[in-house]
Amino acid sequence: MYLIVRCLFIFLLTISCEKTPDSKPNWEEIGGRDEADLSGALIRYPVYRAKVPKKWLRKDPAPFESNFDSTKPLCEFFLDAIRITVHNFPNEKIPPFAQIERWKRQLQPYLPESISILPESQGGFFGFQLEGEGIFKKNPVKMFAWAMQMDPELSQNLETQTNSPLGSYYKQMKASYTIKAVGPPEQMEAHKEEIVLFARSFELIQEIPYE
């Protein structure tokens, strides 16, 4: 009997020592927009990577569904009622501030003071981070959004190599990108840290060639 109790105790001790599930975010790759390869077939390169929390639900456009249209997101993530979308613009030049102004109009903020815009730079890109609260599609929401463009000097460096075999990849690399997270204010506030971590870890997979 004593032996059984000891075994049971050791068993309970063992199961109580089981590792807690790893909640550290994973690095995940995100594809760019479709590009035609030398044979004319559409190809979608993995261009970006970011730290994505494990509990986020990811939705990518299907491989047979073209994402050439820049109004379509490269990738979406869902967390409770929060939607996080990633776009890039290889064929258009949209200055980050113009993008911020567009989001401000979309958001219909309660008060101009409820919007904060901060400059941001990372991974060879610079732009702005917007944080604001307002009415979006008739619902009260909070928005965290980033609009980033590549540094002109680095971009020019890639420009000179657009005729190389990696030209179409470089075109994706130097494209401006946006990350937008929209959701109910209380949920957005609760998950702010992980959304910011995702946006601040967002970077090109390939290093930008520079002397």
Next chain:
Amino acid sequence: MSKLYHFLGSVHFAVSLILSAAFLVILGTFFEAKTGSHLAATEKIYSHPIFLALLILFFINILFSALRRWPFRIKHIPFLITHLGLLMILSGTMIKSLFGLQGTMGLLEGTGKEAVFLNNTQELLIETKEGSHQIPFTKLPTQIGALEVDVVHFAPHSEERTKTWIENGFLYISGLAPIPVKDEIPQPKYDDSWNVFAIRSLHVEETMQTLKKYSYPLIAFIQDPEEHVHLVAVNKEGQTHYEHFPKDQKTIVIYDQGYGGYAVQAEIPFHSKDSHSKTILETPYIPSFALVEPHQKWEENRPLLWLKLSLNDKTEFIALQYDPFGTGLKWAAFQGKYLFRFQPRFVQIPYHVRLRKAKQTLYPNSNQPSGYESDLWITDLRSHVTTEASIRMNQVFETWDGYRFYLANIYPNQETKVKGAQIIINHDPVKYLVTYPGCFMIALGMILLFFIPKKFYLRAQS
């Protein structure tokens, strides 16, 4: 011989060495305080052969003072351990200075490198489209294939002037003969062809207003008293265009990665109902240098190297100003066959470093930085293993083989631009084998010396 042996290991010799070293260190401190230059103090005092000789004499003194105890007894153990520790620290310092590395890497966010530059060293970079050569300054003159490089002059300090368009009283436009600069608006040609004027004016605004009233096509370059250039263009329909070229022009056109030279362009667009015309003018971008008195703070000096280049039967001269970070423009010679840069010595390290993000936090309501932080990818080029690292002030990243990465600086201090970081990389090949064990030995020796009673050794001896 015996006298010398005992003198070299004596307390008298040790005290005289300590006093000499103290005197030199005091001298170095005063010299550094006076000049504000750590480099000057290092060159004049700490790297001086006398100071290095003192270190060697310290080593001899410690070694001989230990050897004088021969034959060794148990009571000598603490003394011998302490002296062995001192010898290990001195050896570690000498090995580090001979085989160690202390270099700097400048990186922009999103970019990476595996080479560091050694501060305050000098080398000549010679590049062709086939490859590059790095020639230490001490190895000049040199010959690379058919190219002979000879030093004509070396000046300890110089200032660069990059005036564009107007230089020495003439306006230079590619494809046109130099146009002399006038103090008044010249007489125009009253036809449809462009009038190109070069004017020196104390009142630029007034001159521009006068020119804009003219009804003939003109392009005028006006130099103000501060040597900035103002371009005014007027077409026959009376449309005007203005462009400003500051004295230290930053925006340039690079032809063929520098092999084709550099230029400054002016684009003059005119739109009418029927046509859009665009005129592009260009002037070569060539800096000039002035020799000036060197600064007391040596770190601020920009030496100038004047080279004579000979290739087959042709000779060219080129002046190169020292580029302290090795990131500036390279200058072409022999019609773009070669590129040259006078830069610090670059050394490859076995790690590729990529800067992800450089962060600078400021004190509230001020532009004063309170902290710096940088996120890096560090790839070991031997094993191709990549590690995510974060370095900040007082937080160093160290690899398994002793390469240490320190964050020295972040620039610029605004988020509105892509930032760069200066990372100092240090490698001491014998830190864990010699220097740190030496410190441990000293500590151990001192504990034994001060805390174990003499009686213990005497008992152990008997």
